[in-house]
Amino acid sequence: MGANGMAPVLLIGLDGATFTILDLLMAQGEMPFLQEFVRQGVRADLRSTVVPLTPPAWTTLMTGRTPGNHGIIDFIWAEQRATDHYFTLYNFRDIQCETIWSMVSRAGGRVCTLNFPIMAPPPPVNGVVVPGLVSWKHLRRNIHPDGLYEELKGLPEFDPRRFAWDFGLEKKAATGVPEEDVEEWVAFHRHRERHWFDITSHLLDREPFDLAAILFDGMDKMLHIGWRLLDPRYAVDLSPTDQRHRELILGYFRELDGYLEKLCRQAGEKARVVLASDHGFGPSHEVFRVNTRLAEQGHLFWKKVDSADEKTRASVDRLVERHFVLLDWERTTAYARSTTSNGIYIRVADGPDRPGIAAAEYEGFREGLRQKLLQVKNPDTGQTVVSQVLTREEAYPGTCNGQAPDLTLVMRDSGFISILDRSPVVATRPHIEGTHYPLGVFIARGPGLACGAKAGCFSICDVAPILLHCLGMPVPGDLEGEVPAGVFSSSHLLERPVQKDTDTAPPASYAAAQCAYSTPQEEEETILNQMRALGYLE
Amino acid sequence: MSQHDLTRESILTDVIAILNDMTQDWDLEFSGGIAGDTKLVGDLHFESIDIVQFIVAIEERFQRRGLPWEKILMTDGRYVDEIRVGDAAELLAQHLGGTA
Numbered sequence: 072m073g074a075n076g077m078a079p080v081l082l083i084g085l086d087g088a089t090f091t092i093l094d095l096l097m098a099q100g101e102m103p104f105l106q107e108f109v110r111q112g113v114r115a116d117l118r119s120t121v122v123p124l125t126p127p128a129w130t131t132l133m134t135g136r137t138p139g140n141h142g143i144i145d146f147i148w149a150e151q152r153a154t155d156h157y158f159t160l161y162n163f164r165d166i167q168c169e170t171i172w173s174m175v176s177r178a179g180g181r182v183c184t185l186n187f188p189i190m191a192p193p194p195p196v197n198g199v200v201v202p203g204l205v206s207w208k209h210l211r212r213n214i215h216p217d218g219l220y221e222e223l224k225g226l227p228e229f230d231p232r233r234f235a236w237d238f239g240l241e242k243k244a245a246t247g248v249p250e251e252d253v254e255e256w257v258a259f260h261r262h263r264e265r266h267w268f269d270i271t272s273h274l275l276d277r278e279p280f281d282l283a284a285i286l287f288d289g290m291d292k293m294l295h296i297g298w299r300l301l302d303p304r305y306a307v308d309l310s311p312t313d314q315r316h317r318e319l320i321l322g323y324f325r326e327l328d329g330y331l332e333k334l335c336r337q338a339g340e341k342a343r344v345v346l347a348s349d350h351g352f353g354p355s356h357e358v359f360r361v362n363t364r365l366a367e368q369g370h371l372f373w374k375k376v377d378s379a380d381e382k383t384r385a386s387v388d389r390l391v392e393r394h395f396v397l398l399d400w401e402r403t404t405a406y407a408r409s410t411t412s413n414g415i416y417i418r419v420a421d422g423p424d425r426p427g428i429a430a431a432e433y434e435g436f437r438e439g440l441r442q443k444l445l446q447v448k449n450p451d452t453g454q455t456v457v458s459q460v461l462t463r464e465e466a467y468p469g470t471c472n473g474q475a476p477d478l479t480l481v482m483r484d485s486g487f488i489s490i491l492d493r494s495p496v497v498a499t500r501p502h503i504e505g506t507h508y509p510l511g512v513f514i515a516r517g518p519g520l521a522c523g524a525k526a527g528c529f530s531i532c533d534v535a536p537i538l539l540h541c542l543g544m545p546v547p548g549d550l551e552g553e554v555p556a557g558v559f560s561s562s563h564l565l566e567r568p569v570q571k572d573t574d575t576a577p578p579a580s581y582a583a584a585q586c587a588y589s590t591p592q593e594e595e596e597t598i599l600n601q602m603r604a605l606g607y608l609e
Numbered sequence: 610m611s612q613h614d615l616t617r618e619s620i621l622t623d624v625i626a627i628l629n630d631m632t633q634d635w636d637l638e639f640s641g642g643i644a645g646d647t648k649l650v651g652d653l654h655f656e657s658i659d660i661v662q663f664i665v666a667i668e669e670r671f672q673r674r675g676l677p678w679e680k681i682l683m684t685d686g687r688y689v690d691e692i693r694v695g696d697a698a699e700l701l702a703q704h705l706g707g708t709a
Contacts, residue, residue, distance in 0.1 A: 162665065164674075192669055209662045212631055231634070 077180050078518070080345065080541045081338040082284035083331065084132075084187065086125065087291030088348035088512045090116065092301055096324050104332035105514075108346075112516030113558055115526035116351075117534070121466045121479060122413050123350030123507040126161060126204075128531060129188050129286070132347060134168040135535030135550035139469025142167040143189055145412040148474060163190055163202075167471040169575035171282070171535045172196045177576060178544055180281035183274055186267055187286050194578070199274060203286060207235035226269055233259070234266035247504075248296050250312065256296065257319045260289040261326055268330040275337045281542060285334070287327060293320050294352040298505030302354060305503050335516075343517030343541045347534050351508035355486035357449050357499050359456050361407040361415065362489075364447060364496045370440070371406050372399040373492050401426045405440060405477075407490045414476020415440065437462065437477055444480065451499045458483040485509065517541075519563035526557035536569075545572035615705050621645055621698040627666050628653065628694060645695030660692075667701065676704050 097106040120128045120138055126146055127138040134141045148161050166189060172182045176197035183199040184190060190202035193215035200215040201223075210231050211220040223229055248256045264287050271285040299305040300317040309317060335344050365371035374397040398406055404427060405417050417437060418427035428436050441460040449456050459481035467475035480488060486506045513526075513534065519541075532552030539546050540554050546569060554569045628643050632653055639652045649655040655663070660682075668674050681696040682689055 160661065192665060206658060206662075208635060208659060209631065211634060212662075212666060 077175075077178075077281040077542045077544070079280070079338065079342040080282050080538055081334065081342050082282065082345045082347065082538060083334065084129070084284065084286035084288075085290055085327075085346055085348045085512065086129075086286060086288035087294050087350060087352050087507065088346075089294070089351035089353065089508060089510070090114075090512055091351070091353065092294065093512065095301070095303070096321075101321055101324055102328040104328045104335075108331065108335070108344075108516055109514055110523055112344075112514055113521035113524040113526050115513045115555070115558070116528040117347060117511040117513040118528055118530050119350040119507075119509050119511055120531060121461065121481075122411075123485070123509050123511075124411050125288075125291070125349055126188050128349035128511075130166060131531050132349065132534045133170045133172070133187060134166065135171070135532055135547075135552050136168045137467070137469060137532060137551055139467035139472040139475065140168060140551070142471035142474065144467070144472075144474045144476075145409055145414075147409055149408055161189055163192055163194060165189070166578060169578050170194070171538060172198075172200070173578060174539065174547065174575060175282045175542060175544070178542075180542065180544075181279065183280045183283040185271055185274075185285040186288065187284065198280060201270065203288065204236045206237065207231035210235045223270060223273070226273055228266075228269075230266070234263045234270075253296060253316050254319060257293070257316070257323060260292050261323050264289045264323070264327060264330065268334070271334060272337060275334070282538065283338070287330070289323060290327070290348075291352075293323050294505040296320075296505070298352065298354055299503040302503075305354065341518065343515065343520060345534070345538060345541070346512065346514040347531075348511035348513075349531070351510040351512070352505050353485055353508040354503045355482075355484045355500065355506035356503065357451075357456060357484060357497060358486065358489050359447065359480075359482060360489045360491060360493055360496050360498075361480070363492060363494060364444075365405050365407070365415070366492070367496065368443065370404045372402040373397065374399045404428050404436070407488055408476070410487050410490050412476055413480045413482070413488050415444075415478040415480070417477040441478060444478070447497060449497045449499060450495070454483070456483055456497055457481070515541075515558065519559050519567070521557060521560050524557060526555060529555040540569055543567075545570035547572045547575045549574040615702070617698065617702045620701045620705065621695065623670060624667065624694060624698045624701065627663070627670060631659075631663065631666065643694060645693065645698065647694045649692045649694065651691055655692075663697075667697070671701065671705060673705065676700065 093102065093105065096102045097109065120131050124145065126143050127141075130141050130143040131137060138144055142165055143161050146160065148165065172184050173194060173196060175182050179197070181198045182196050184196070185199075185201045186203040188202070188204040190200055191205045191209075191213040193200035193202055193213055195215060199219060201210075201219070202213050205213050214220045214223075267285060267287060271283070274280075275283060294301070297316065297320040300309065300313055300320060306317065331346070335342075338344055362371055366373065400418075403418060405415055407413075407415050417433065417440070419430050419433055420427035441462075444457050444460045445455065447456050448454060457480050461479045461481065463472060463475045463477055463479075466479040482488070484506070485508045486504075510528065511531070513529070515537070530552055532550070533555050534552070536546040536550055536552045536554045537558055540559070546554065548571055625643050628647075632643075635654070637653060639647075641647070641652075643653075647653065649660070649663070664678060668676070678700065681692055681700050
């Protein structure tokens with residue numbers, strides 16, 4: 072690796088990785104390479120974004136900016152209007168900041184970025200982009216540069232259906248995998264990771280890159296379904312079926328360890344290798360049905376649907392399956408939009424006699440709602456379930472927070488909220504489920520990096536500055552992270568202190584995205600009508 | 610090609626090229642060749658996510674966002690069941706200044 076005189080860097084993303092499990096597996100001898108890698112490098116807890124979620128967190132890692140500034144809040148982008156509610160999916164054109172791939176490209180470096188989310192349509196970087204979260208049907212068109220897809224088709228066993236994103240399967244992960252499907256589910260993701268490994272290995276063999284990055288996202292899937300099988304606090308008296316599932320999941324980690332070893336060897340001894348996750352993982356014990364609570368308090372009204380209308384009924388069933396909320400927008404004043412954002416949106420009236428609360432009442436309404444949310448208790452334990460309720464300004468400071476919720480909930484078990492119309496408001500889960508926790512992992516090894524060190528805890532915003540310094544580049548002044556103490560050795564920093572740079576460049580999509588967010592009312596309605604027509608909107 | 614050079618015919622050609630490229634690996638049984646009267650759902654088995662991608666591809670090709678797609682995707686406030694390739698091309702021609 073290393074194409075342009077830069078010190079080569081390999082970034083390996085591990086979606087959902089947590090030391091809670093990795094330390095255990097290393098101690099048990101399941102991940103011997105990782106254990107040696109940690110011994111020779113520096114490790115730290117990595118604090119995720121305010122809501123530890125894949126799209127905002129990886130975008131923060133890729134930009135060095137917080138979600139309030141890069142603009143990616145959730146999987147879905149939505150807009151509320153007086154009588155309707157509109158959804159679509161975020162894409163690369165919605166990122167409001169320059170990515171590290173672009174920064175390195177501008178400096179003449181060669182980059183390779185594989186399976187990172189929100190990277191489609193792919194930007195024209197100096198190198199390679201194979202985006203994540205893209206269906207196999209559209210992968211060809213979303214790979215940069217042209218012609219690379221045809222080249223990858225020549226790889227043995229290449230099958231885009233088996234490594235690209237599948238919306239139906241992702242939904243499965245969110246709603247729970249039935250016991251009878253677990254084996255197939257784990258096998259699918261083990262095969263998928265091998266595909267991504269093969270692609271990465273091929274590209275590293277083909278040409279030198281200054282910054283090569285691959286995101287393995289199977290660990291998140293394994294931990295969602297397998298937490299109770301891996302965490303020794305819960306993995307007791309396992310049934311034969313559970314034991315078989317546990318062994319299959321452990322197989323995933325063993326294979327991943329092998330991929331890490333091979334990729335590090337390919338990168339070479341001169342390369343600096345950084346492992347990082349977007350968030351951590353841990354057990355969730357209870358579920359908070361926020362919309363049910365808001366309905367009880369008179370803030371939310373469910374939409375009544377005429378069940379005699381077969382076509383409407385089918386449409387509604389489809390929406391409910393997708394977890395979209397069906398609300399009476401004329402009367403609803405507060406609601407949770409998605410289970411992943413952990414956010415509550417307040418509808419503010421855009422004029423007299425319009426739906427929503429009056430603008431003058433907003434602050435008082437929001438504060439009242441916040442206080443009431445903090446008092447919600449689990450009847451089984453008597454304990455409050457919400458540990459923090461953050462306002463938009465607190466959770467998403469920045470210039471691009473227009474899509475952020477008015478209130479963001481931090482649950483005491485770090486779980487995600489439920490948005491469905493079900494009772495009771497709070498319930499203890501029948502089984503422990505894995506959920507996203509704020510502390511992920513950072514591990515790095517290579518020339519100049521601290522050896523055998525623990526660097527405490529730092530922010531996911533710090534990863535981009537660290538990568539840039541690894542590459543020998545100055546750190547742009549507008550990045551929100553820094554190169555934390557303890558990552559590099561003292562002797563390295565004496566010889567090569569961290570250099571500051573001018574601000575980042577606006578991304579190519581910036582102007583267009585700004586237009587999309589600030590079009591005149593008529594044009595904005597047009598965009599929203601378009602999305603409704605696409606079936607993503609209610 | 611600048612937008613001033615666009616004609617209805619060239620726009621339709623570009624849209625068909627996008628669709629040919631997009632669907633070439635889909636193993637479709639449709640064999641007539643994509644043309645103006647090809648149906649996205651009936652012939653090319655489009656789902657809603659495919660329509661999103663189709664629109665993104667068109668926006669990238671013509672460097673325009675926010676076109677009023679609802680004019681061909683909705684009728685009387687309801688989603689249409691079918692869209693023809695020519696409908697998309699005609700919409701583009703109307704809003705990108707395509708000449709006859």
